[in-house]
Structure formats: C-alpha cells, structure tokens
Amino acid sequence: MTDNEIDAPSEMKADIEKITSLAKRRGIVFPSAEIYGGFAAAYDYGPLGVELKRNIRELWWQSMVQERDNIVGLEAAIITNPKVWSAAGHLDAFHDPLVECLNCQARFREDLLAEESPDGSCPTCKTDRGFTAPKQFNMMLSTIVGPVSDESGRAYMRPETAQGMFVNFSQVQSSMRQRLPFGIAQIGKSFRNEITVKQFIFRTREFEQMEMEFFCYPEDSAEWYEYWKQERLNWYFSLGIRPQHLRLRAHAQEELSHYSKGTTDIEVHFPWGWGELEGIANRGDFDLTQHSNHSGQKLTFFDQERNEHVVPHVIEPAAGVDRLMLTLLLDAYDEEIVGDETRTLLRFAPNVAPVNVAVLPLSRNEKLSPTARSVHDRLKTQFRTQYDDAQSIGRRYRRQDEIGTPICVTVDFESLDDEAVTIRERDSMKQIRVPISGLSDALADSLNSMQPKMTREK
Numbered sequence: 001m002t003d004n005e006i007d008a009p010s011e012m013k014a015d016i017e018k019i020t021s022l023a024k025r026r027g028i029v030f031p032s033a034e035i036y037g038g039f040a041a042a043y044d045y046g047p048l049g050v051e052l053k054r055n056i057r058e059l060w061w062q063s064m065v066q067e068r069d070n071i072v073g074l075e076a077a078i079i080t081n082p083k084v085w086s087a088a089g090h091l092d093a094f095h096d097p098l099v100e101c102l103n104c105q106a107r108f109r110e111d112l113l114a115e116e117s118p119d120g121s122c123p124t125c126k127t128d129r130g131f132t133a134p135k136q137f138n139m140m141l142s143t144i145v146g147p148v149s150d151e152s153g154r155a156y157m158r159p160e161t162a163q164g165m166f167v168n169f170s171q172v173q174s175s176m177r178q179r180l181p182f183g184i185a186q187i188g189k190s191f192r193n194e195i196t197v198k199q200f201i202f203r204t205r206e207f208e209q210m211e212m213e214f215f216c217y218p219e220d221s222a223e224w225y226e227y228w229k230q231e232r233l234n235w236y237f238s239l240g241i242r243p244q245h246l247r248l249r250a251h252a253q254e255e256l257s258h259y260s261k262g263t264t265d266i267e268v269h270f271p272w273g274w275g276e277l278e279g280i281a282n283r284g285d286f287d288l289t290q291h292s293n294h295s296g297q298k299l300t301f302f303d304q305e306r307n308e309h310v311v312p313h314v315i316e317p318a319a320g321v322d323r324l325m326l327t328l329l330l331d332a333y334d335e336e337i338v339g340d341e342t343r344t345l346l347r348f349a350p351n352v353a354p355v356n357v358a359v360l361p362l363s364r365n366e367k368l369s370p371t372a373r374s375v376h377d378r379l380k381t382q383f384r385t386q387y388d389d390a391q392s393i394g395r396r397y398r399r400q401d402e403i404g405t406p407i408c409v410t411v412d413f414e415s416l417d418d419e420a421v422t423i424r425e426r427d428s429m430k431q432i433r434v435p436i437s438g439l440s441d442a443l444a445d446s447l448n449s450m451q452p453k454m455t456r457e458k
C-alpha cells in the first residue's frame with residue numbers, strides 16, 4: 001500500500017459526546033476527581049477501562065516482544081537524570097508555538113488554531129482582536145526532587161519513554177547478548193504540558209506510550225523503516241479497526257521532530273478528521289550520538305565479523321495506549337434499530353473486548369444461581385467473564401452490548417434438566433443451545449469466528 005492509497009472512510013455513528021457519555025455510564029473512563037470538579041484533561045480509568053487498557057498493552061507486548069526473538073523489554077524510571085533531556089534535545093527543542101489572545105489572554109497552540117477556529121477569531125472569547133506573535137513553549141512538566149526546594153533539585157517527568165531505551169542501550173545489549181538488528185520495547189506513562197488539551201482522551205497531559213527502539217545497521221535502516229510501517233498497520237487491523245479508518249501519512253520536512261530523518265504517522269479517521277495514532281520515525285543515530293557525546297560513554301555495537309564499532313541507526317514505532325483506546329471505542333461504536341428501540345453496541349473484536357463472555361442466569365433465583373455460578377466458575381479461568389443477574393434479561397443483554405461483550409451465556413430453567421445453556425452472539429443476536437460439557441470449546445470457536453481476519457494487502 002502506498003502512503004496516499006486510502007479508501008473513503010465509512011460513515012461513523014460515534015461522536016465524541018456519545019463516547020464520553022457511554023464511557024462514563026459504563027465505568028470505562030471519566031473525569032479525574034470529579035467530586036472536586038475534575039482536573040484539566042485528567043481522566044481516571046474505571047473497571048472496564050482498566051481491562052481494555054490491559055488488553056491493548058498485552059496484545060502490543062505479545063506482538064512486539066513475545067513473538068520476536070530479537071526484541072526485549074525495559075521499564076525505565078519516569079523521573080531520571082535531567083542530563084538525559086538536555087542531551088536528547090528536549091530542553092532546547094521540545095517546543096510548541098504558543099500564542100495569546102489580545103483580548104482575553106487565553107493561550108493556544110498556533111499550529112492548531114486554524115483547526116479550532118477556521119474564521120481566525122479567538123476560540124474562547126470569539127472576538128477577532130488577534131493574537132500575540134508565537135513564542136516557543138517547552139512542553140516538559142517539571143518537579144523538584146529531594147528535600148531542598150530550589151533549582152538544584154529540578155527534574156522532569158519524561159515526555160517520551162524512548163530515552164530510557166537509548167541511555168540503557170549498552171546495558172541491555174550486553175546483558176541480553178543481542179546483535180544487530182535488535183529492539184528494546186517499553187510501555188509506560190509519559191507527561192507533556194500540552195497547551196491545547198481536547199477531544200476527551202485524545203490529547204492529555206498524562207498519558208501512556210508503547211514504544212520500541214529498533215537498532216539496526218545504518219545501511220539497512222530504510223528497509224526496516226518500510227518494514228515497521230507495514231507491521232504496525234497490520235497490527236491495528238488485527239484489533240478489528242476498520243481498514244478504511246486507517247491510513248499512513250508521511251511527514252513533510254518542516255513537520256519533522258528535532259531527532260527525525262523521516263516520520264510516517266498511522267492516522268485514524270476520527271469524527272473531527274484524520275489524526276495521529278502512532279508515529280514511525282527514522283531517528284538515525286541522533287540519540288545514541290547525543291548521549292555518547294554528553295555522557296562520555298561509548299554507545300556502539302562491536303561487530304566482530306567486520307571488526308568495527310557501529311553506531312546503530314534507530315527505527316521507532318511509537319503509539320499511545322489512551323489514544324488507541326479512544327480509537328477502538330469510536331471505531332466499534334454502533335447503533336441499530338431493533339423492534340422499536342435503538343440498540344447501542346460496541347462491536348469490539350473479541351481480543352480487545354473488556355469482557356468476552358458474560359454469564360447471565362435467566363433470573364435471580366435460588367434454583368438457577370448454583371448452576372449459573374458453577375458455569376461461571378468454570379469459564380472464568382479461560383475467558384474474561386462477568387456474572388450479571390441484576391434486572392431483566394433484556395436489559396442485561398443491552399448492557400453487555402453497550403460494553404462490547406461478544407457472547408452472553410444464558411442459564412435458564414431448562415438448563416437444570418437438559419444440562420445445556422443458550423449462547424447469544426452480540427452482532428447477529430443469534431442464539432444457539434449448547435451442552436454445558438462442550439461449552440468452553442463452543443465459546444472458543446464462536447470468539448474465534450468473530451475475530452476479524454481482514455488485513456489490507458501489502
């Protein structure tokens with residue numbers, strides 16, 4: 001696929017208001033500390049959001065680390081030696097252009113202003129008195145470390161996880177006896193003092209990244225750059241995101257970050273337009289060279305066959321957990337008319353769904369409960385299950401549809417005689433009767449058949 005070859009995005013039924021409301025109603029994600037009025041662009045993840053995030057992380061880790069022999073993991077400190085940020089260029093160059101409204105003094109990111117207010121007026125006070133000239137605003141969040149509250153303790157919350165992989169390059173390479181090409185992967189929180197935070201969890205000041213630095217011979221970097229673009233795009237297809245909602249977009253020269261020789265974004269068709277989900281960057285030898293110069297340590301790979309030290313080049317796929325969660329929610333959201341009601345559902349692929357099997361006794365009843373509980377006990381070690389016996393069965397099906405549960409298992413009075421249960425599939429709402437003895441296999445088959453197999457041709 002070329003960078004520009006995209007299909008027309010299909011009609012999306014979700015908008016950010018519907019998703020924000022569903023996410024709050026169903027305990028997925030909601031404003032942080034709402035009892036105190038919340039806190040600017042900070043969100044807390046509820047029980048189902050936690051499950052969804054865990055699935056995202058685990059699927060990424062499986063595909064990037066577990067299934068590969070030459071990629072290993074790392075968890076570096078969030079607050080580390082400030083010299084890291086000076087060497088990496090973040091103290092000098094991690095800036096966004098900030099402008100201030102001449103009327104109300106509200107502050108905006110100049111490069112996003114046209115998007116927020118196409119007519120050029122102030123998005124806050126709506127006047128057109130204009131803005132100050134842009135000044136560079138450093139996006140790192142800082143803190144003071146230690147008991148003395150002065151500048152000597154100034155340290156930074158990492159704005160990317162990537163630097164952990166660069167400063168630990170030699171340590172990981174030698175302890176794991178890795179040879180080029182090899183990668184170091186990390187999942188963890190990053191922090192940026194974003195000027196403009198909006199669109200729910202799309203852009204926040206505290207967020208989680210999944211990044212991998214792939215160290216290779218300089219002469220192979222162009223090939224690996226192409227390889228990782230396709231690999232990463234295919235991974236999003238494997239999560240069931242509709243292919244027409246994804247595209248690759250190469251950065252223009254003037255968009256490139258200070259460290260990048262070339263970047264391609266995997267973009268998603270959000271309700272407000274195309275936006276970045278993941279960046280794949282060719283960082284060349286920028287970071288290893290900088291850290292080597294600043295620390296005085298050699299950060300090279302010794303190639304015994306060539307008998308020479310090589311400064312590896314780096315290809316970096318960098319994704320956001322929270323932004324992917326928003327993508328999955330928007331992409332899976334659907335509404336359809338059933339009878340005289342609107343059914344709201346999340347058409348999550350089974351591998352990402354927070355709950356993939358719900359066990360529902362027909363009613364809360366002392367005869368049904370022991371059988372339903374024992375079915376649930378057997379299933380919960382194999383599937384991500386939920387047991388729900390509150391309210392009518394119809395309402396419970398709707399509730400499970402809304403959180404994207406692919407399959408519901410209903411235990412009814414007949415189950416007590418025929419030792420069988422009904423399984424109902426979310427998308428088709430088809431119901432079939434299955435013996436309890438073969439239930440695990442039947443569920444595994446159904447979940448497998450619901451897992452999208454579609455990928456776009458390379």
Ligand code: GAP
Pocket residue numbers: 159160161162192194201202203204205206207208209211276277278279316318319320321322323324
């Ligand atoms: N190490 C390279 C790097 O950090 P980036 O494009 O700035 O690259 C990678 O960030 C990914 O992290 C983005 O594609 C996005 O998914 C996520 N991300 C970045 N800033 C974010 C923010 N303020 N809120 C939520 N996610 C963010």
